[in-house]
Amino acid sequence: MSIKIGLVGxxxxxxxxxxxxxxxxxxxxxxxxxxxxxxxxxxxxxxxDAIVVDLPGIYSLSPYTLEEVVSRNxxxxxxPDVIINIVDATNLERNLYLTTQVIELGIPVIIALNxxxxxxxxxxIFNIEKLKEITGCEVVEVSALKxxxxxxxxxxxxxVATKNDNCNRLFKFTDKVESIINGIEDLVxxxxxxxxxxFTAIKLLEKDEKIxxxxxxxxxxxxxxxxxxTEKDFDDDTESIITNERYSYIENIVKTLYLKKSIVKISIxxxxxxxxxxxxxxxxxxxxxxxLIYFLAVSTLGAMGTxxxxxxxxxxxxxxxxxxxxxxxxxxxxLNSLIIDGIIGGVGSVLGFLPQMAILFLLLALLxxxxxxxxxxxxxxxxxxxxxxxxxxxxPMMIGTGCSIPGIMASRTIExxxxxxxxxxxxxxxxxxxxxxxxxxxxxAMFNDSAIIAFSAYLLGITAVLISGIILKKFKAxxxxxxxxxxxxxxxxxxxxxxxxxxxxxRIKSFVIKAGTIIFAAxxxxxxxxxxxxxxxxxxxxxxxxxxxxxxxxxxxxxxxxGDWKSAVATILGLVAKENVVNAFGILYxxxxxxxxxxxxxxxxxxTALSAYSFLVFNLLCAPCIAAIAxxxxxxxxxxxxxxxxxxxxALAYVLAITIYQMGLLFGGTxxxxxxxxMLLFVGLIxxxxxxxxxxxxxxxxxxxx
Amino acid sequence: MFKFIIDNIGTIIVSIxxxxxxxxxxxxxxxxxxxxxCIGCSCDCDKCKYNKKx
Numbered sequence: 001m002s003i004k005i006g007l008v009g010x011x012x013x014x015x016x017x018x019x020x021x022x023x024x025x026x027x028x029x030x031x032x033x034x035x036x037x038x039x040x041x042x043x044x045x046x047x048x049d050a051i052v053v054d055l056p057g058i059y060s061l062s063p064y065t066l067e068e069v070v071s072r073n074x075x076x077x078x079x080p081d082v083i084i085n086i087v088d089a090t091n092l093e094r095n096l097y098l099t100t101q102v103i104e105l106g107i108p109v110i111i112a113l114n115x116x117x118x119x120x121x122x123x124x125i126f127n128i129e130k131l132k133e134i135t136g137c138e139v140v141e142v143s144a145l146k147x148x149x150x151x152x153x154x155x156x157x158x159x160v161a162t163k164n165d166n167c168n169r170l171f172k173f174t175d176k177v178e179s180i181i182n183g184i185e186d187l188v189x190x191x192x193x194x195x196x197x198x199f200t201a202i203k204l205l206e207k208d209e210k211i212x213x214x215x216x217x218x219x220x221x222x223x224x225x226x227x228x229x230t231e232k233d234f235d236d237d238t239e240s241i242i243t244n245e246r247y248s249y250i251e252n253i254v255k256t257l258y259l260k261k262s263i264v265k266i267s268i269x270x271x272x273x274x275x276x277x278x279x280x281x282x283x284x285x286x287x288x289x290x291x292l293i294y295f296l297a298v299s300t301l302g303a304m305g306t307x308x309x310x311x312x313x314x315x316x317x318x319x320x321x322x323x324x325x326x327x328x329x330x331x332x333x334x335l336n337s338l339i340i341d342g343i344i345g346g347v348g349s350v351l352g353f354l355p356q357m358a359i360l361f362l363l364l365a366l367l368x369x370x371x372x373x374x375x376x377x378x379x380x381x382x383x384x385x386x387x388x389x390x391x392x393x394x395x396p397m398m399i400g401t402g403c404s405i406p407g408i409m410a411s412r413t414i415e416x417x418x419x420x421x422x423x424x425x426x427x428x429x430x431x432x433x434x435x436x437x438x439x440x441x442x443x444x445a446m447f448n449d450s451a452i453i454a455f456s457a458y459l460l461g462i463t464a465v466l467i468s469g470i471i472l473k474k475f476k477a478x479x480x481x482x483x484x485x486x487x488x489x490x491x492x493x494x495x496x497x498x499x500x501x502x503x504x505x506x507r508i509k510s511f512v513i514k515a516g517t518i519i520f521a522a523x524x525x526x527x528x529x530x531x532x533x534x535x536x537x538x539x540x541x542x543x544x545x546x547x548x549x550x551x552x553x554x555x556x557x558x559x560x561x562x563g564d565w566k567s568a569v570a571t572i573l574g575l576v577a578k579e580n581v582v583n584a585f586g587i588l589y590x591x592x593x594x595x596x597x598x599x600x601x602x603x604x605x606x607x608t609a610l611s612a613y614s615f616l617v618f619n620l621l622c623a624p625c626i627a628a629i630a631x632x633x634x635x636x637x638x639x640x641x642x643x644x645x646x647x648x649x650x651a652l653a654y655v656l657a658i659t660i661y662q663m664g665l666l667f668g669g670t671x672x673x674x675x676x677x678x679m680l681l682f683v684g685l686i687x688x689x690x691x692x693x694x695x696x697x698x699x700x701x702x703x704x705x706x
Numbered sequence: 707m708f709k710f711i712i713d714n715i716g717t718i719i720v721s722i723x724x725x726x727x728x729x730x731x732x733x734x735x736x737x738x739x740x741x742x743x744c745i746g747c748s749c750d751c752d753k754c755k756y757n758k759k760x
Binding site for chain 1: 714717727
């Protein structure tokens with residue numbers, strides 16, 4: 001018999017950690033709410049007939065955001081055989097609010113009481129027997145993080161699902177509300193199955209528009225009348241009446257469940273927060289922390305690793321081995337060139353940055369695991385709000401530091417459609433892992449492994465997000481009040497090294513898989529197109545297919561300071577995957593043949609420091625890779641908005657890059673034919689930033705707010 | 707013809723291996739593209755094959 005188990009709980013209550021324990025999966029566990037935005041399935045360990053479904057976190061069964069809809073639809077429409085309701089014992093009131101609703105669904109429920117070890121550590125007492133008695137559900141103590149109680153939860157889930165053992169203690173509202181609910185139940189009992197009757201009646205009373213029930217017009221009118229009458233009698237809207245009654249009930253039962261023995265004192269976490277989230281110190285601390293991360297990842301530790309990989313592994317060992325092997329089999333010269341210049345030069349030059357990337361991912365995972373990254377969203381909320389965005393937009397951006405695609409998908413946690421659209425349009429400004437090789441290349445080759453240059457790339461991403469926020473919010477399509485940002489900050493804790501290692505490994509693995517597929521395929525194509533002419537004859541690179549294409553495109557980039565065909569081609573190839581920028585350089589500049597030490601191999605690039613930085617700015621901010629563009633289209637919901645996003649990002653990248661390059665030249669005393677166009681574009685950008693909002697839009701908003 | 711094959715056997719074998727790897731990589735890319743996914747991406751989506759580890 002196949003059993004379906006649904007994991008339901010509040011955001012950041014430990015569902016995915018428990019899911020990984022139950023199934024042996026390695027799903028990404030984030031230390032902030034909203035990490036899971038789609039349901040994920042896995043088979044229960046030691047019981048392969050049972051499927052466990054990890055659902056996005058929800059606070060109630062009245063969904064507001066897209067990922068909350070995923071959870072509710074699954075629970076109601078797919079009806080799992082048993083629900084494991086994960087309750088965070090340290091946040092009892094809010095977690096039990098969901099529990100009272102889940103029990104009403106008529107599906108067997110087990111309560112997995114998570115973080116009970118923290119309660120015990122505080123010296124507080126939790127009466128588990130009482131919780132069993134009140135809810136009528138099986139209650140199991142777990143510590144998802146430490147893997148305690150996992151087997152027991154799994155065993156109980158199977159037992160309860162097999163017996164179809166429902167929790168028999170439904171939460172009772174006051175008599176007056178109960179009689180109203182009973183009245184609605186009588187009205188809909190012919191169209192709604194018996195087990196969903198109470199839940200549906202409550203949702204109809206709450207005016208839940210998303211509830212799927214087929215009623216006659218007459219019944220709908222009667223229910224509308226009941227709702228109106230109830231609201232008049234209680235002088236409140238029905239949703240609030242239901243919420244208030246639930247919370248009053250929960251408040252009372254919590255008194256009997258939880259005995260606070262500990263004297264309320266400031267925890268270590270609170271003490272750290274007093275400094276880390278202090279209104280004056282928070283931003284400087286954040287900047288110092290991020291600088292240190294880039295300092296370690298790109299300049300010091302990471303640079304040492306990269307130097308070894310470039311000099312020894314891809315500079316000597318692999319090319320020597322390949323050359324000896326190819327000579328031994330007497331291979332043709334074109335094949336030698338393809339393997340050494342094309343594949344080793346291209347793929348090797350990208351993989352050369354793996355140590356820097358690994359350290360960056362490791363440090364970011366560490367910051368997230370200890371709980372600091374979620375504070376950054378909180379800290380930046382104040383800054384973002386001034387620019388028309390909310391801290392909620394920062395979570396997708398933080399997730400996007402690995403790959404923009406999950407970042408773009410994480411925008412589903414934003415309920416305001418306009419804010420969500422802006423977040424989707426700007427998430428890829430924050431450098432993803434694939435852009436790190438470009439950052440490390442420019443910082444390493446042109447700026448002597450400068451941590452400031454690498455860190456500036458990150459700041460540039462945030463600046464681009466803020467500028468975009470100001471510009472876009474002035475257009476009618478994006479106007480509206482910013483979403484309120486309410487976020488529960490997890491307590492700081494000692495890092496879980498397994499979690500950190502898993503998270504870092506997932507990101508590195510994804511990079512290596514890309515190197516073996518898309519970067520390898522691109523390397524072969526780049527090598528072919530840079531060594532053959534249109535008539536398919538092997539020629540000098542300057543007469544190749546790639547050169548002929550690059551020489552047409554290059555003029556677009558002349559004002560930005562990198563108007564040579566190789567840079568133009570590398571930039572365009574970055575649209576396939578951003579790693580291809582470095583891949584193309586590796587092949588086009590014959591890195592495989594250059595046997596100098598470390599980053600010096602990149603000294604062949606035809607850049608000045610200024611043009612290199614302009615190249616970096618443009619490639620970081622212009623349209624992302626094809627896969628991210630597809631994710632933008634999927635999440636934003638239309639081709640029109642996808643093209644607007646690509647156009648906006650590329651235009652902003654162009655304006656910033658031309659401004660930096662031409663103004664840089666001007667400060668150095670060089671006036672070019674592009675200086676005035678650059679100034680005009682810059683003035684245009686400033687105009688879009690400072691221009692007042694259209695009066696008509698403001699008036700309309702005023703009317704709407706009234 | 708036979709002599710050509712014997713003389714260039716190394717080149718032919720390595721070329722076939724590389725061509726196979728190239729085609730496999732392309733197939734993987736196209737499959738991922740059809741799913742709307744980035745190769746190797748560990749994105750948070752139940753449709754993504756990289757998330758199906760059971």
